[in-house]
Amino acid sequence: MLHRLKNDFRLSIITLLAFSAMVGVTPFAILRLVQGNSLAFVIDVLILAGVALATGHAWRTGDTRRAGLLMACVATSGAVIIGTLVGDPGLFWLYPCLVTSFFLTPPRVAMGINLSAVAVMMGLGDAFRSQEQMWSFAATAIVVTSCAFVFAIRNRDQRRRLEHLATIDPLTGVNNRRSMDQELAMAVAKHERTGLDQALVILDIDHFKKINDRYGHVVGDNILNELVALIAAHTRRYDQLFRFGGEEFVLLLPGVGPLALKSVVANLQRIVRQHLRGPGGQITVSYGVAVLQAGETVESWLTRADHALYRAKDAGRNRVIFADDAPRESMPVSA
Numbered sequence: 001m002l003h004r005l006k007n008d009f010r011l012s013i014i015t016l017l018a019f020s021a022m023v024g025v026t027p028f029a030i031l032r033l034v035q036g037n038s039l040a041f042v043i044d045v046l047i048l049a050g051v052a053l054a055t056g057h058a059w060r061t062g063d064t065r066r067a068g069l070l071m072a073c074v075a076t077s078g079a080v081i082i083g084t085l086v087g088d089p090g091l092f093w094l095y096p097c098l099v100t101s102f103f104l105t106p107p108r109v110a111m112g113i114n115l116s117a118v119a120v121m122m123g124l125g126d127a128f129r130s131q132e133q134m135w136s137f138a139a140t141a142i143v144v145t146s147c148a149f150v151f152a153i154r155n156r157d158q159r160r161r162l163e164h165l166a167t168i169d170p171l172t173g174v175n176n177r178r179s180m181d182q183e184l185a186m187a188v189a190k191h192e193r194t195g196l197d198q199a200l201v202i203l204d205i206d207h208f209k210k211i212n213d214r215y216g217h218v219v220g221d222n223i224l225n226e227l228v229a230l231i232a233a234h235t236r237r238y239d240q241l242f243r244f245g246g247e248e249f250v251l252l253l254p255g256v257g258p259l260a261l262k263s264v265v266a267n268l269q270r271i272v273r274q275h276l277r278g279p280g281g282q283i284t285v286s287y288g289v290a291v292l293q294a295g296e297t298v299e300s301w302l303t304r305a306d307h308a309l310y311r312a313k314d315a316g317r318n319r320v321i322f323a324d325d326a327p328r329e330s331m332p333v334s335a
């Protein structure tokens with residue numbers, strides 16, 4: 001439970017708000033009952049029920065997006081109704097709701113919920129003693145919403161930037177190893193669920209150290225970028241390329257069965273062979289290929305592809321080896 005709270009920001013906010021709502025709203029619900037305001041009492045109880053429902057849904061299904069939306073709608077509509085029923089004292093409840101909707105839903109959705117709440121409250125008009133009070137309420141509610149909106153947008157952009165920095169290789173712009181671990185785990189899960197074929201190709205530039213030593217790291221960097229550009233231009237939109245480390249890349253090919261895989265890899269090998277050039281001429285690449293097997297883990301899948309790559313290197317480089325194939329079935333370069 002603590003692990004989920006620590007790792008899921010929106011779930012922790014939903015739980016915290018649910019707890020605050022129970023502690024904050026329950027005494028007022030009792031007060032309304034004692035005062036004989038049964039309508040306000042029923043509304044308070046409905047708010048608590050809505051909050052409990054949204055929190056239960058979030059914990060049960062992990063769907064914090066819908067639970068957050070439900071909670072934001074329940075809380076703001078509850079605050080609008082209470083404000084309209086009890087006037088001044090009820091008005092203040094809308095302010096925490098205006099801020100928390102930005103924690104519960106995306107910024108534009110929260111903005112829509114908040115502006116609708118303010119408009120409905122002003123349209124009904126019953127919550128206000130005078131026009132001046134109504135317009136003061138509108139102005140302060142809009143200031144609070146605008147500030148929270150700007151803060152939420154900045155926060156979202158910074159989070160996206162951090163996610164980008166954490167998952168993209170800065171030199172080549174392809175996904176890094178951290179992102180690869182996640183995607184391979186998802187590919188294995190999808191294979192178990194749907195049976196979709198998943199193939200993995202590890203590509204490693206041959207004698208890259210010599211290229212660096214002879215022509216410098218800038219030339220080496222350019223070759224890495226050229227290889228990435230070639231692969232990107234000749235693979236499908238849903239194929240994914242990752243930088244595994246140094247001059248080694250992993251290509252994940254979903255939906256390519258064992259038969260089609262041979263021609264896909266042969267085609268890739270042909271393209272790279274024809275176009276990848278350095279100052280000293282042609283640059284060769286070795287390939288290790290493994291098709292995901294039933295019940296296999298990511299580690300074992302990667303290890304089989306890696307062993308195939310080692311065999312390609314051992315056999316003289318510049319060739320494709322399929323994991324579990326006999327050595328004679330490797331695909332050396334003919335030209």
Ligand SMILES: Nc1nc2c(ncn2[C@@H]2O[C@H](COP(=O)(O)OP(=O)(O)OP(=O)(O)O)[C@@H](O)[C@H]2O)c(=O)[nH]1
Nearest residue numbers: 204205206207208209210212217220221246247313
């Ligand atoms: N230019 C450049 N070089 C890199 C980068 N990352 C790793 N390298 C170099 O890649 C080279 C890898 O060398 P090795 O692991 O010996 O492999 P290799 O020379 O390609 O030999 P084989 O793989 O056996 O054909 C090292 O010289 C690293 O310094 C990078 O981002 N840019």
